[in-house]
């Protein structure tokens with residue numbers, strides 16, 4: 001670990017993407033920085049595991065979204081990390097049970113998607129009051145549960161009936177997706193190399209009313225002239241750090257209005273050569289009944305022998321609470337539905353299963369806005385104490401909220417506010 005400055009200008013709380021970006025930005029400007037991280041590792045909700053399946057598997061963030069403007073794209077390229085064009089490589093297939101759609105069914109599914117997206121666009125622009133994503137897309141017909149499942153549970157990590165349409169629209173991601181070879185978590189960790197991070201250092205109290213900010217935790221007490229807090233909204237809302245004085249009521253309300261959704265992922269290693277007739281980078285979905293959870297399934301990325309399954313929203317929360325065995329059983333049943341019971345014979349025992357809802361340093365995956373709360377991100381991002389206390393993190397970005405790119409941007413913005421405050 002690099003030596004920590006004894007008299008830092010800036011404290012950064014949390015070494016996820018936002019905290020790493022904030023620390024790098026301030027250090028590039030010559031400030032003394034200390035980053036306090038609760039976990040024994042950096043990266044937060046970006047985490048690549050290489051041990052469990054014997055190859056890189058992202059338990060959290062996987063794609064660099066909105067590649068055209070994503071700040072991580074040039075940084076990855078600068079490190080020599082190969083980014084693959086996921087949109088060009090992805091092979092999509094939809095099914096009814098184990099049967100692949102006929103061309104006519106496929107056309108009907110595509111048309112239903114196009115209609116739902118056009119209605120979201122029109123509803124977001126009609127100038128009326130905010131409403132739920134489900135109301136805005138008003139999907140009907142046999143494919144409505146699948147489309148709602150994608151837009152709500154999978155993309156927003158929460159049921160479409162609880163998600164703000166305005167916020168969903170403001171953060172709809174366009175401009176391409178990239179997959180970093182070696183994993184996104186590994187990339188984020190590399191971007192933290194050399195930073196003055198104190199690991200296993202959870203902040204429990206933060207005094208910010210005086211001339212200095214004082215952070216307290218099991219590590220003792222650390223002071224600085226400014227502080228950037230990047231912990232997830234779930235933890236802010238739960239009072240995981242005791243702020244003294246308390247955060248302004250509108251800031252705290254904004255954290256409550258941007259809860260973290262839930263996703264559970266399971267990665268299975270395939271033994272043998274069976275690929276179900278699918279090429280690398282396949283994405284398979286299927287018709288689901290109303291109320292039936294949709295499973296997003298990516299198969300054989302980079303031609304690796306892996307099937308990655310994930311569910312979101314309430315089903316994810318319930319499954320994760322039941323435990324890894326329940327997650328595994330559910331995903332295996334889904335694989336059998338799509339590829340036949342004999343497919344289960346190709347799966348190595350012991351998949352890797354995520355646990356973001358149980359994780360005490362995240363308590364969920366990424367933020368969505370409650371209906372009527374699309375303005376909460378701007379409120380949460382407002383600098384406090386003239387810029388000497390700034391909140392950052394994916395929930396504070398507008399345009400790329402919920403993503404690593406958004407978190408990174410927010411860290412840069414917060415660092416600039418803090419630097420302006422210190423210079424003033």
Ligand SMILES: Cc1cc2nc3c(=O)[nH]c(=O)nc-3n(C[C@H](O)[C@H](O)[C@H](O)COP(=O)(O)OP(=O)(O)OC[C@H]3O[C@@H](n4cnc5c(N)ncnc54)[C@H](O)[C@@H]3O)c2cc1C
Nearest residue numbers: 014016017018038044045061062063203393394402403404
């Ligand atoms: C399953 C899943 C899939 C995802 N898919 C994608 C994707 O494909 N593409 C994408 O761009 N994004 C994706 N995301 C979202 C992305 O991972 C997050 O938006 C981003 O990593 C958040 O970064 P952050 O810095 O805001 O927060 P975090 O990464 O949560 O960082 C906050 C840090 O604060 C630390 N902390 C918490 N409390 C304390 C405390 N009291 N004291 C000190 N430290 C503390 C935490 O340990 C953590 O390291 C996904 C996330 C998940 C979980």
